[in-house]
Amino acid sequence: MKDDSNSFKELASLVVQKLSNYLKESQAGNGLVLKQLPANDLAKKLNLESIIENGLSDTKATENFVDTYLDNSQHMHHPNYIGHQVSVPHPSASIADLIHGLINNPMAIYEMGPSAAVIEKTVVHWMLKKIGWFKGDSICDFDIEKAKGGGVLTHGGSLANLTALVAARSKASPEAWVEGNPKDLVVLAPASAHYCISRSLSIMGMGERSLVALEVNALDQLKVDAIESVIIEQVNKGKKIMCLVANACITSTGLYDAIDQIADLCNKYNIWFHVDAAHGASALLSDDHKHFLKGIEKADSMIWDTHKMLRTSTLCAAVLFKDHQNMDRAFKQKGSYIFHEKESPGFDLISNTVECTKAGLGTKLFWSLAAEGEKGLANFVKNQYNKSKEFYKYINDQEDFSCLNVPEANIICFEYLSDNKGDDLQLKIRNKIVLRGKFYITSAEVNNKRYLRLSIMNPLTQLRHIEDLLNEIRFIASS
Ligand SMILES: *Cc1c(COP(=O)(O)O)cnc(C)c1O
Numbered sequence: 001m002k003d004d005s006n007s008f009k010e011l012a013s014l015v016v017q018k019l020s021n022y023l024k025e026s027q028a029g030n031g032l033v034l035k036q037l038p039a040n041d042l043a044k045k046l047n048l049e050s051i052i053e054n055g056l057s058d059t060k061a062t063e064n065f066v067d068t069y070l071d072n073s074q075h076m077h078h079p080n081y082i083g084h085q086v087s088v089p090h091p092s093a094s095i096a097d098l099i100h101g102l103i104n105n106p107m108a109i110y111e112m113g114p115s116a117a118v119i120e121k122t123v124v125h126w127m128l129k130k131i132g133w134f135k136g137d138s139i140c141d142f143d144i145e146k147a148k149g150g151g152v153l154t155h156g157g158s159l160a161n162l163t164a165l166v167a168a169r170s171k172a173s174p175e176a177w178v179e180g181n182p183k184d185l186v187v188l189a190p191a192s193a194h195y196c197i198s199r200s201l202s203i204m205g206m207g208e209r210s211l212v213a214l215e216v217n218a219l220d221q222l223k224v225d226a227i228e229s230v231i232i233e234q235v236n237k238g239k240k241i242m243c244l245v246a247n248a249c250i251t252s253t254g255l256y257d258a259i260d261q262i263a264d265l266c267n268k269y270n271i272w273f274h275v276d277a278a279h280g281a282s283a284l285l286s287d288d289h290k291h292f293l294k295g296i297e298k299a300d301s302m303i304w305d306t307h308k309m310l311r312t313s314t315l316c317a318a319v320l321f322k323d324h325q326n327m328d329r330a331f332k333q334k335g336s337y338i339f340h341e342k343e344s345p346g347f348d349l350i351s352n353t354v355e356c357t358k359a360g361l362g363t364k365l366f367w368s369l370a371a372e373g374e375k376g377l378a379n380f381v382k383n384q385y386n387k388s389k390e391f392y393k394y395i396n397d398q399e400d401f402s403c404l405n406v407p408e409a410n411i412i413c414f415e416y417l418s419d420n421k422g423d424d425l426q427l428k429i430r431n432k433i434v435l436r437g438k439f440y441i442t443s444a445e446v447n448n449k450r451y452l453r454l455s456i457m458n459p460l461t462q463l464r465h466i467e468d469l470l471n472e473i474r475f476i477a478s479s
Helices: 005-027 039-045 048-054 059-071 091-103 114-131 157-172 195-203 224-236 259-268 280-285 324-328 362-397 425-436 463-478
Strands: 150-154 185-190 211-214 240-247 273-276 301-305 317-321 401-403 411-416 442-446 449-455
Touching: 005 059, 005 091, 039 048, 091 362, 114 150, 114 280, 114 317, 114 362, 150 157, 150 324, 157 185, 157 195, 157 240, 157 273, 157 301, 157 317, 157 324, 185 195, 185 224, 195 211, 211 224, 224 240, 224 259, 240 259, 259 273, 280 301, 280 362, 317 324, 362 401, 362 411, 362 463, 411 425, 411 463, 425 442, 425 449, 425 463
Parallel strands: 185 211, 185 240, 240 273, 273 301
Antiparallel strands: 150 317, 301 317, 401 411, 411 449, 442 449
């Protein structure tokens, strides 16, 4: 294939045609959600070795490749996709990836992509405003002092959490950047915290042992009453609490920790409060559900994935700070080729990120917002949360099924009831469902017990799909 504009247009038209068809068929619920060939067979079918060596020979070969690729993909747009907490992207939001893929503006320094940089700042202000951390008159006011809060987009929530933890360390122990970690630093986090929290502490050289696990209830929520004694115990041991982490919502059950109460406790002891709201922050858009995040404005930092509930493709996450100075102090490094005085009409985000080169991530959220406006996204979140309650009720009303808890978000944990009490029954069912490919769901372990788990990410998933799913499970269990 040539690299001129005509060839691009031809290829793009062909691919867009195929993608439109893929979207139509998936949305109609035709075909399987997922077909998993053995890796070797798939590589052969995709003709990978030959294409890598010689390139795609002609249009026919290109068509074959795209067809095979799409056929062997996870069909997120299929209403029976009820699996991981990953966006079913708004088709219009995919345009961001197309534009970025061609113009490639890594905008962490303003001059490498002014439009993308301005868009990132603006959508970050939009997010800060939802939390109550933006004080400017307009989200397009870039006077940093007026903003008060600050934030930056990262390639994913794990990186966003790492960034927040580094910022918290810079506050608690400014000397750590140069001298290394003092031995007395600890982080308090629920035992149910996402694994990336403990992984971050290891990456930061603090070691897993610096994480003090806070007690959770049988549904993985922080036991608020048990926190204060741990704080006192750690202080008495001579430990310095770098920050306390809470979930909004918890990955397993989708329940929210008591943000308001925990924030007050952190305030009382002057502890940095970080909220991992990767999935659940989007409830801020829904008047019916934002109460789950009550008190969020009292936190010091939080993260918010747009590739979960804001209908963008992977990856786009925000790490947000109540006080922008805490963000500005997080990284204390200089690189002479980038961090030098220059006359620029914009701003450089590079000093606030782990990444050096960074994609124009703000454009993903922008195109998602641009699809139907803020109201469209708000309605989406509201509908998914409300629908999940309806699905929960239906499942729990069945004699042969039982749900773990009333959902707060769009995550449902449940089990198939059977005389076969083996703990691996739910896992066996889940694995069979996925191999058969008519549905895609996950499982989770809560309180040492395995459950089937649904994340209602797809706007097209309706009660009838849940009914079909339960019948699929009954069929699998009886065969
Ligand atoms: C998804 C999730 C993460 C990880 O985010 P990635 O974008 O997958 O890196 C962290 N914490 C919570 C609570 C999550 O739901």
